[in-house]
Amino acid sequence: MTAIEVRGLTRRYSGGFEAVRGVSFDVERGEMFALLGTNGAGKTSTVEVVEGLSRPAAGTVSVLGHDPFRERSLVRPRVGVMLQEGGFPPDLTVTEATKMWAGTLTSPRPVDEALSLVDLAHRASVRVKQLSGGERRRLDLALALLGRPEVLFLDEPTTGLDPESRRNTWELIRSLLREGVTVLLTTHYLEEAQALADRLAIMHRGRIVAQGTVSEVVDAYPARISFVPPAGIPLPVVVSEDGSGRVTVRTNNLQQTLHELLAWAHVNSVELSGLDARSASLEEAFLAIAEEAA
Amino acid sequence: MKATAVGQAELKLFWRNRTALFNSLLLPLLLVPALMAADADGVPLIVGLTGFVLLMAVYYNLVTTFVARREELVLKRLRVGELTDPEILFGASLPSVVVALGQTALFAVVVGVTTGVALPARPWFLVAGVAGGVIVFALLAAASSAFTRTVEMAQVTSLPMLVACAFGAGLFFPLSVLPDGVASVLRLLPLSPVLDLLRAGWSDGPVLRPLIVLTVWIVLGIYAVRRWFRWDPRR
Numbered sequence: 001m002t003a004i005e006v007r008g009l010t011r012r013y014s015g016g017f018e019a020v021r022g023v024s025f026d027v028e029r030g031e032m033f034a035l036l037g038t039n040g041a042g043k044t045s046t047v048e049v050v051e052g053l054s055r056p057a058a059g060t061v062s063v064l065g066h067d068p069f070r071e072r073s074l075v076r077p078r079v080g081v082m083l084q085e086g087g088f089p090p091d092l093t094v095t096e097a098t099k100m101w102a103g104t105l106t107s108p109r110p111v112d113e114a115l116s117l118v119d120l121a122h123r124a125s126v127r128v129k130q131l132s133g134g135e136r137r138r139l140d141l142a143l144a145l146l147g148r149p150e151v152l153f154l155d156e157p158t159t160g161l162d163p164e165s166r167r168n169t170w171e172l173i174r175s176l177l178r179e180g181v182t183v184l185l186t187t188h189y190l191e192e193a194q195a196l197a198d199r200l201a202i203m204h205r206g207r208i209v210a211q212g213t214v215s216e217v218v219d220a221y222p223a224r225i226s227f228v229p230p231a232g233i234p235l236p237v238v239v240s241e242d243g244s245g246r247v248t249v250r251t252n253n254l255q256q257t258l259h260e261l262l263a264w265a266h267v268n269s270v271e272l273s274g275l276d277a278r279s280a281s282l283e284e285a286f287l288a289i290a291e292e293a294a
Numbered sequence: 295m296k297a298t299a300v301g302q303a304e305l306k307l308f309w310r311n312r313t314a315l316f317n318s319l320l321l322p323l324l325l326v327p328a329l330m331a332a333d334a335d336g337v338p339l340i341v342g343l344t345g346f347v348l349l350m351a352v353y354y355n356l357v358t359t360f361v362a363r364r365e366e367l368v369l370k371r372l373r374v375g376e377l378t379d380p381e382i383l384f385g386a387s388l389p390s391v392v393v394a395l396g397q398t399a400l401f402a403v404v405v406g407v408t409t410g411v412a413l414p415a416r417p418w419f420l421v422a423g424v425a426g427g428v429i430v431f432a433l434l435a436a437a438s439s440a441f442t443r444t445v446e447m448a449q450v451t452s453l454p455m456l457v458a459c460a461f462g463a464g465l466f467f468p469l470s471v472l473p474d475g476v477a478s479v480l481r482l483l484p485l486s487p488v489l490d491l492l493r494a495g496w497s498d499g500p501v502l503r504p505l506i507v508l509t510v511w512i513v514l515g516i517y518a519v520r521r522w523f524r525w526d527p528r529r
Binding site: 051053072073076077081083085086087088089090091092096097099100101102103104105106140143147 | 296297298299300302303306307310311363366367368369370371372373374375376377378
């Protein structure tokens with residue numbers, strides 16, 4: 001069953017700038033879908049429309065079978081939103097801010113439970129202005145989870161978190177996914193998407209340029225072999241140089257190309273110093289896409 | 295009602311905000327001598343104090359509240375929750391409105407008892423004046439916040455409305471002492487019909503025209519808020 005359906009979504013700002021240009025994707029129930037992209041690619045602009053914060057200039061959006069903008073009152077009680085930058089009054093304590101939010105919800109979790117989920121129970125009586133950036137991020141997550149959402153929107157949820165908090169947040173998100181919560185994630189941490197997402201889309205300049213499971217997206221990109229070339233002898237493969245003294249070979253058949261290269265080095269008794277061979281990772285796919293499109 | 299959760303949080307913030315406390319609780323009291331000097335009579339004093347409460351505790355206070363919550367990204371956050379837009383604005387206005395109503399009632403009783411003011415003959419005009427005044431100045435505050443970048447700037451952006459209403463709406467002197475043409479223009483200020491209705495609670499003043507002017511201001515206020523109110527900080 002589809003939880004989120006986006007078709008031909010276009011978003012235009014008042015100056016006429018088209019931030020999102022005909023984006024389409026589906027998110028199935030209980031799945032995590034990640035939207036990746038360079039800064040300014042249109043991720044947040046897309047998600048804001050899916051959250052129902054603004055109306056698309058063209059295209060349609062459906063969340064749990066309803067239009068999130070026009071049928072806001074039907075959609076909102078069933079979703080939780082963590083904005084890229086959400087705010088709380090700085091002079092409220094953590095508990096007061098959470099209670100305020102709980103008071104606006106139809107069926108909230110107990111406040112203590114929500115704070116425990118994000119490891120903030122020990123900071124309950126601290127004023128929001130005294131929290132660290134990471135703690136504020138976790139408070140934002142607690143509020144997003146307060147209404148027991150069926151669909152969760154997470155916009156850069158782990159920005160500013162220390163590595164341990166980030167792992168804990170990932171564990172929390174995994175447990176929510178196991179409970180059947182649908183998650184739409186935007187992030188610029190590629191390893192976050194690789195670790196958590198069932199499927200993902202990479203956006204660039206308002207368009208989706210690659211979409212699928214992590215391996216589907218990655219398989220479309222070549223593996224890389226890099227080394228410092230031996231002097232005075234022509235190489236048997238096509239390489240690109242980046243000016244650092246190393247050269248890079250891109251190949252769709254890593255095993256074959258590597259074999260040829262090593263055999264050539266053996267026959268000619270030369271050393272390939274600093275040899276490094278790797279399959280395409282999400283990061284490489286991402287960088288390749290950003291380069292191609294630039 | 296869900297919006298009261300926001301109101302309760304706002305009330306806590308109000309008690310923790312010295313500037314807001316001073317502006318809404320103490321400032322109207324400091325004006326008592328000025329108003330007493332202008333006219334020792336009880337009814338104008340009650341009317342004048344109510345006008346000041348509407349300007350300071352409702353209008354000025356709410357401009358700063360809306361701007362502060364917008365810049366803190368609180369409004370943006372509330373907007374992804376279950377509350378509707380009018381509920382968010384209503385919730386954020388609650389403490390200021392409650393404080394204003396409490397002050398108005400307190401002033402009316404204290405001044406009424408000490409100066410021996412008779413009970414209003416037509417109390418429903420008082421109710422209409424206070425209720426209409428609260429609504430119109432809450433709406434105008436929301437509209438003004440759209441043109442106010444920071445909380446500090448609220449002192450500047452709220453000034454035209456505060457000065458125009460304080461000196462032009464008949465707080466210190468009745469508009470009838472002015473030339474007819476000037477007076478009838480000043481009667482179009484948003485505070486003027488409120489004060490006219492309050493006075494009409496005690497005396498046989500005109501009520502139809504003030505009611506119409508007040509209604510027009512409320513409609514304009516709703517239009518302005520829908521058109522210009524900003525939920526996100528300016529970038």
